[in-house]
Amino acid sequence: MSTSPTRSSTVKSVSGHQARLVIIVATLLGLTIGIGESVLEYFGLRSDLFETTEKAAQAFEQTASVAVVSRDPELAAQIATGLLHFEAIISVELTDQTGATIISEQRTFPPLEDHWYPELFPPVTHALELELSDPATPGITVGSLRITASSWQISEEWPNRLAVALLAMAAGIAALAAILFYISERFVTRPLLQLAAAYRHLNADDPKQSPLPEPDDFDFLEYREIAASGARLMRDITRNSEVRDLTASELFRSQKRFQDFAEISSDWFWETDRDGGISYISASFTKTLNKRSGEIYGRTLAETSSEDTQTPKWRGLNDVIEQRRQFRDFRYDIESQPGVRKTVSINGRPFYDEAGTFIGYRGTGADVTNERLIAEARNEALQRAEHANRTKSEFLATMSHEFRTPLNAIIGFSSLLAMPNTRDMAVERLADYSGAIQQSGQHMLELVNDILDISAIEAGKRILTLEEVGIGAIFTHCISQVDGQARNKAITISTSVEMASDLMITDERSIRQILLNLLSNAVKFTPDGGAIRCLAEADGSEIVFRIEDSGVGISKDRLPTIAEPFSHSSIHPHVAKEGTGLGLSIVRSLAQFLGGSFMIESEPGAGTSVTVILPRVGQDTSLAQDIDAAD
Structure with missing residues (x-):
């Protein structure tokens, strides 16, 4: 050189x-x-x-x-x-x-x-x-x-x-600058120039013909050490050049072989340094996950993930890496592009240098997104099947109990009426038997109607008839239907209707069914001497109905499912109050059917508050002018 x-x-x-x-x-x-x-x-x-x-x-x-x-x-x-x-x-x-x-x-x-x-x-x-x-x-x-x-x-x-x-x-x-210049020139620049002159004729391409610098030519110990290091370096270069010539061709063939395998493989290969940063990843990774190599190099495995890396799964992987152990089929998610999540599976093992010092991990990776999607679909189908089976069992258990009770009464009292000595009974006893049969039949009719109602609503076959409905009048009518039951239990029913004379355009039958179900539940679960409060108020273009009672309340773990079909507030459906458990489910379905919403709040021993918010004017707005005129 x-x-x-x-x-x-x-x-x-x-x-x-x-x-x-x-x-x-x-x-x-x-x-x-x-x-x-x-x-x-x-x-x-x-x-x-x-x-x-x-x-x-x-x-x-x-x-x-x-x-x-x-x-x-x-x-x-x-x-x-x-x-x-x-x-x-x-x-x-x-x-x-x-x-x-x-x-x-x-x-x-x-x-x-x-x-x-x-x-x-x-x-x-x-x-x-x-x-x-x-x-x-x-x-x-x-x-x-x-x-x-x-x-x-x-x-x-x-x-x-x-x-x-x-x-x-x-x-x-x-003056200070002059002193600094002299010191720099005397002790730095001159020795460097002298050292450069000594190295001027060195040629790394032909080390055997290159003269070596003499350490004794320098006055300062530091530069002598540099010159001696250069001499040792040139001797090493001389020895290594011979080995280099022998191994260069073999190294080229090995690299080309590895490159071909890495490019044609559907999986990819990766390598990290001792600090966990990715130092190599094959091209298959960038093609599969739509990532550039620059986005990956230098980042740890956790930093390539779109998951929360503070979970036990990731902490377990960190423990394995810290213990320098091999791992297989570690799966995590990567965001290949905004909104697109892919799942990968990686295998890794530590590798060491000739002295046995750990220098990183090497491994393979594969895209297992399709496997994850298939597993998720299978699990979802199993959950739906389990839920359907559980619902069927609950329905059969509930219906067998609810239908058996009134049928037993009808069969029992009708058998008494068919007995030969029935004609000798007093008229009052015969009236009681026939009344019990009628009451049991009415109970069965209500059960059947509830089942038909919830089925029609969920099937979308419920007919919506929009008409003018007086808010105060509908409240008064519904309260009158449960007033007798409330008096028997000494329950006080109070009302607070801010727009008693106002109208709303909606399906009257559905409104009546919502309020009757809520009032019946309130009376049913409120102890003797309790209180029920009925409220109705306007909130912009919506009407808010709220029924509050001082009953037994509902536990927090039951609230999320209390409005599901055949659900009771009691722990077991067979020890709940009379009914199919469809009341709140019908209320919620009717509220959604009318374009409104349903909300329930309760605490054990503190009572229950059910709120239904409905649009003042239903989907058919042809009568909107009439209600404006009424206002």
Whole structure:
């Protein structure tokens, strides 16, 4: 490796640039610091000047009050003269409470002399006004003392002081720069040039024919060590060049073989450094997951994931890596593009250098998104099947219980009526039997109607008939239907209907069914002597119905499923109150059918509150004008 004769001159030119740079940087830094300190000192002196002025004014405050009260012009003149003795004060004015001037004196300064640089700190004035109080009666203002101060003297003297300081600083910096330049030239630049000359004829391409630098040619120990290291390096290069020639072709073939395998494989290969950062990943990864290599290199496996990496799964992987153990089929999600999630499976094992030192992990990866989707679909289908089977079992258990009770009553009482001695019974007993049969039949009819209603609503076959419905009238009618049951249990029903005379356009049968179900449930689960409160209020274009009771309440774990079909508030359907458990389910389905919403709040022992919010005008708006006219 040959070098041109200009190599040494280039190094010397760098030395000159280095010296100039040291001088320039030192000078600019010193000037900047000096000017900054001078400016801070200037503003500090000016602040002290004005502070002294304020203290002087406060010292004359009481005497000025006496002068104003006594209206003594001689004393006022003495105060003005005393204050003007302060070089910073340029005007003094003493006035009484009416604004009349007792004395006003001022002085002017000659214009500032021309300086050796433009005026940077012009003089500024500072005005101060003190309210004077009567010495005999504190708190009563008798006049004011106005003083104006100027920083003229500081502005006049400051340029010369600043120039002297900067010149002295520049001289010191120049001397320091010269010393630094000499030290750099003597102990750094010259040895480097000497070392460069020794290495000038070295040729790494032909180390056997390259002369080695002699360590004894250098005066300093550090450069001797550099020269000795260079000699050892050239000897190593000589030995290694022979090995390099033998292994270069084999290395090329091995690299090409690995590259071909990595590119044609459907899986990908990856490698990390000892800190966990990915240092290699094959092209199959970028093709499969739509990622560029630059997005992956240097990041850890956790940093490539779109999952929460603080979960036990990731903590377990970190433990395996820290213990330098092999892992297989670790699955996690990667966001290949916004909104698109893919699942990958990776295998890895640690690898070490010749000395047995851990230097990273190597492994393979595969896209298993389709496997995940198939598994999720299978699990979802199993859950739906289990839910359907559970619902069927609950339905059969509930229906068998609910239908068996009234059927037993009908069969039992009808059997009594068919007995030969029935005609000898009193008329009242026969009426009781027939009434029990009728009541049981009515109960069965209600059960069948509930089942048909919920089936029609969920199947979308419920017919919606929109008409004008009086809010107060529908509430009154529904309350009257449960009033007898409430009186039997001494339950008080109160109403708070803000728009008793208002109308809404909706399906009257559905509204009545919603309110009757809510009121029946409230009466059924409210103990004797309890209270039920019915509310209706307008909220913009919506009507809010709310039924509150002081009943047994519902536990928090039952609230999410209490409105599901065949669900009871009790733990077991067979020990619940009478009914199929379809009441709240019908209410929720009807509310959604009418375009509204349903909400339930409850606490055990504190009662239950059910809220139904419905649109004031249903989907058919042909009658909207009628309700506006009614309002």
